[in-house]
Amino acid sequence: MKRREFLQQASASTAFVTLGSAGLTSFTPLKETAKVTILHTNDVHSHIDPFGPNDGRNANKGGVARRASLIENIRKENPNTLLLDAGDIFQGTPYFNYYGGELEFKLMSMLKYDASTIGNHDFDNGVEGLYAQLPHAKFDFISSNYDFSNTIMDTHTSPFKVYEKSNIKIGVFGLGIELKGLVNKNNYKETKYLDPIETAQEMTRILKEDKNCDLIVCLSHLGYHYNDAPNKISDLKLAAATKNIDLIIGGHTHTFLPKPTITKNKDGKNVLVNQVGCYGINLGRIDFYFDENKNKTANGTSIIV
Amino acid sequence: MDSRLLILLFLSALTIGCKEKQLHLSKIEGRQISISDSLKANTEINDFIEPYRKHIQADLSTVLAYAVDTYSKTDGEFNTAIGNFMADAVYEEANPIFLSRTNKNIDMVLLNHGGIRAIISKGDITTRTAFELMPFENSIVVVALKGSQVTTLINYLSKAKKAHPISKLKLSIDNDDNIIEATINNKPIDQNKTYYIATNDYLYNGGDNMTFFQPNDSLYVLDYKIRNALIDHFKKVDTISPVRDNRFIQIK
Numbered sequence: 320m321k322r323r324e325f326l327q328q329a330s331a332s333t334a335f336v337t338l339g340s341a342g343l344t345s346f347t348p349l350k351e352t353a354k355v356t357i358l359h360t361n362d363v364h365s366h367i368d369p370f371g372p373n374d375g376r377n378a379n380k381g382g383v384a385r386r387a388s389l390i391e392n393i394r395k396e397n398p399n400t401l402l403l404d405a406g407d408i409f410q411g412t413p414y415f416n417y418y419g420g421e422l423e424f425k426l427m428s429m430l431k432y433d434a435s436t437i438g439n440h441d442f443d444n445g446v447e448g449l450y451a452q453l454p455h456a457k458f459d460f461i462s463s464n465y466d467f468s469n470t471i472m473d474t475h476t477s478p479f480k481v482y483e484k485s486n487i488k489i490g491v492f493g494l495g496i497e498l499k500g501l502v503n504k505n506n507y508k509e510t511k512y513l514d515p516i517e518t519a520q521e522m523t524r525i526l527k528e529d530k531n532c533d534l535i536v537c538l539s540h541l542g543y544h545y546n547d548a549p550n551k552i553s554d555l556k557l558a559a560a561t562k563n564i565d566l567i568i569g570g571h572t573h574t575f576l577p578k579p580t581i582t583k584n585k586d587g588k589n590v591l592v593n594q595v596g597c598y599g600i601n602l603g604r605i606d607f608y609f610d611e612n613k614n615k616t617a618n619g620t621s622i623i624v
Numbered sequence: 625m626d627s628r629l630l631i632l633l634f635l636s637a638l639t640i641g642c643k644e645k646q647l648h649l650s651k652i653e654g655r656q657i658s659i660s661d662s663l664k665a666n667t668e669i670n671d672f673i674e675p676y677r678k679h680i681q682a683d684l685s686t687v688l689a690y691a692v693d694t695y696s697k698t699d700g701e702f703n704t705a706i707g708n709f710m711a712d713a714v715y716e717e718a719n720p721i722f723l724s725r726t727n728k729n730i731d732m733v734l735l736n737h738g739g740i741r742a743i744i745s746k747g748d749i750t751t752r753t754a755f756e757l758m759p760f761e762n763s764i765v766v767v768a769l770k771g772s773q774v775t776t777l778i779n780y781l782s783k784a785k786k787a788h789p790i791s792k793l794k795l796s797i798d799n800d801d802n803i804i805e806a807t808i809n810n811k812p813i814d815q816n817k818t819y820y821i822a823t824n825d826y827l828y829n830g831g832d833n834m835t836f837f838q839p840n841d842s843l844y845v846l847d848y849k850i851r852n853a854l855i856d857h858f859k860k861v862d863t864i865s866p867v868r869d870n871r872f873i874q875i876k
Contacts, residue, residue, distance in 0.1 A: 351647065352647075353647055367673060367677075368673070368677065369659075369661070379660065379661040380658065380659060380660055380661075381659050382659060382665065383669055383673070384665035384666045384667075384669040384670040384673065385659050385660075385661075385663040385664070385665050385666070386659050386663075387665075387666035387668075387669045388663055388664050388665065388666045389657060389659065389663055391666065410760075410761070411759070413680050413684060413752075413755055414676065414680065416755065416759075416761070416851075417676075417679070417680050417683070418676065422673070422676050425672070426669065426672070426673070429668075429669060429672065430669075443761055444761070486647070487647065500829075500830070503825055503826075503829060504829075505825075505845075533647070533649070534649070565649075565652075576656070578654065578655070578656070579654035579655075579656075591652065591654060593654060593656075595656050599659060600658065600659055601656050601657065601658055601659060602656070602657045602659060603654075603655075603656055603657075604654070604655055604656070604657055605652065605653070605654045606651075606652065606653040606654075607649060607651075607652055608649070608650050608651040608652070608653075609647035609648060609649055609650060610647065610648060610650045611646070611647060611648065620649050620650060620651060620652060621650070621651045621652070622651075622652045622653075622654070623651065623652070623653045623654070624653070624654040624655065
């Protein structure tokens with residue numbers, strides 16, 4: 320029994336060494352390191368099957384079964400992985416029209432998604448249609464600025480969640496877009512939209528000060544940036560108006576970024592904003608490396624994108 | 625081997641000993657990974673999807689009707705065969721329902737050009753055709769508008785100069801986009817009469833800047849999806865051969 324435990328530890332260490340860079344230092348007993356990997360999707364819009372070879376734009380791209388193997392491999396490489404989605408899981412292929420989102424949620428559960436926030440299209444079958452599919456979802460719905468208390472979704476979402484991976488506490492909160500004018504009122508019913516910046520300030524305070532999180536991630540369906548309406552709240556505006564957010568994982572605008580955006584928050588510190596287009600044709604991957612070097616301040620963190 | 629295990633044991637004891645050490649974020653690496661066909665598909669996931677996929681494929685491939693030609697929303701400036709077909713189909717499928725519920729007839733139909741999401745290809749029309757034409761979940765609503773509000777609607781159409789699908793409304797404009805003639809059921813618009821306009825819930829809520837549906841005298845929600853109306857219509861007719869006609873024209 321004991322011997323088996325030892326063998327498992329031994330093989331785990333070996334695997335770590337083959338990773339390279341940080342591996343060798345792990346055998347120096349006095350230096351502790353940690354690596355947290357955050358994987359993310361957004362606006363998958365019921366794209367379960369890959370695009371066909373004749374698709375004009377995304378030929379042979381996407382597909383949940385391929386995403387599953389990719390995620391499985393990354394988890395083997397680093398078990399301290401968090402898998403997140405920034406909303407608009409629903410609507411876009413007949414899978415949604417026929418099954419109402421059941422298959423999307425079942426597959427995300429099989430892929431072991433940790434959490435998702437809620438996009439405007441997730442209301443397409445009404446707040447009741449979303450509620451009806453909840454039994455198929457074995458992951459958290461995180462929404463900080465939709466007040467569902469007068470709807471059937473009441474108590475089925477969390478304003479924030481704290482995940483612990485390798486002793487690193489990761490606080491996640493979620494922001495949704497204003498529904499008025501975008502979603503039929505009959506669909507969102509009494510869902511109240513709260514100001515994203517005020518909500519974000521409250522969430523970051525709770526996650527940083529009360530929950531002592533090492534990392535704060537915002538799952539956002541606000542949209543990356545609006546050229547035609549520069550004053551409209553967006554991920555870039557949110558980043559600039561808040562503090563203590565390390566990563567904003569965005570959605571809604573189906574923005575394909577050549578690489579994650581590094582921008583400054585209210586305190587002049589770096590915030591990473593990322594979005595990976597749409598339809599499950601990309602997976603975002605952000606690795607956070609921690610070590611004991613106390614001389615490094617947050618701004619001394621090197622960011623490689 | 626044994627000595628190595630001992631070292632590991634020693635190391636893990638040390639690690640536990642310094643668990644309280646404060647870790648600092650030293651490096652962030654970000655990138656995007658393309659989900660391409662170079663990745664092997666997970667068999668378990670694929671097998672799980674398969675029965676759903678099979679059912680949908682079989683259902684979508686059901687032949688409902690036949691199209692004598694290929695119809696596209698770009699084949700006309702002010703009205704198109706495909707748009708005329710869609711608006712007329714909505715009228716024909718929705719009017720009996722509206723009539724049975726309210727004892728009133730729909731006076732006209734207005735949809736939006738952008739809402740025609742695909743072409744109808746020559747040959748077999750399947751359930752898939754209906755899903756491609758109308759992938760969204762929009763439903764038919766009937767709005768009661770005063771004649772004066774209908775005039776606002778007509779002004780919108782004359783300025784938009786787009787082939788927004790219409791049925792039962794006839795409109796002609798001159799070179800300067802002024803209205804020459806506008807009739808519903810072959811009669812001029814009566815400013816005091818109430819008209820029953822069928823549209824979809826997206827436009828009713830101001831989509832495509834169609835702000836003239838609200839406020840209104842009353843709203844009738846038919847709980848009938850546009851796509852289902854098209855499917856029902858395809859099932860009824862054997863063949864479709866819509867044409868571009870004179871329902872909306874510019875007289876030069």
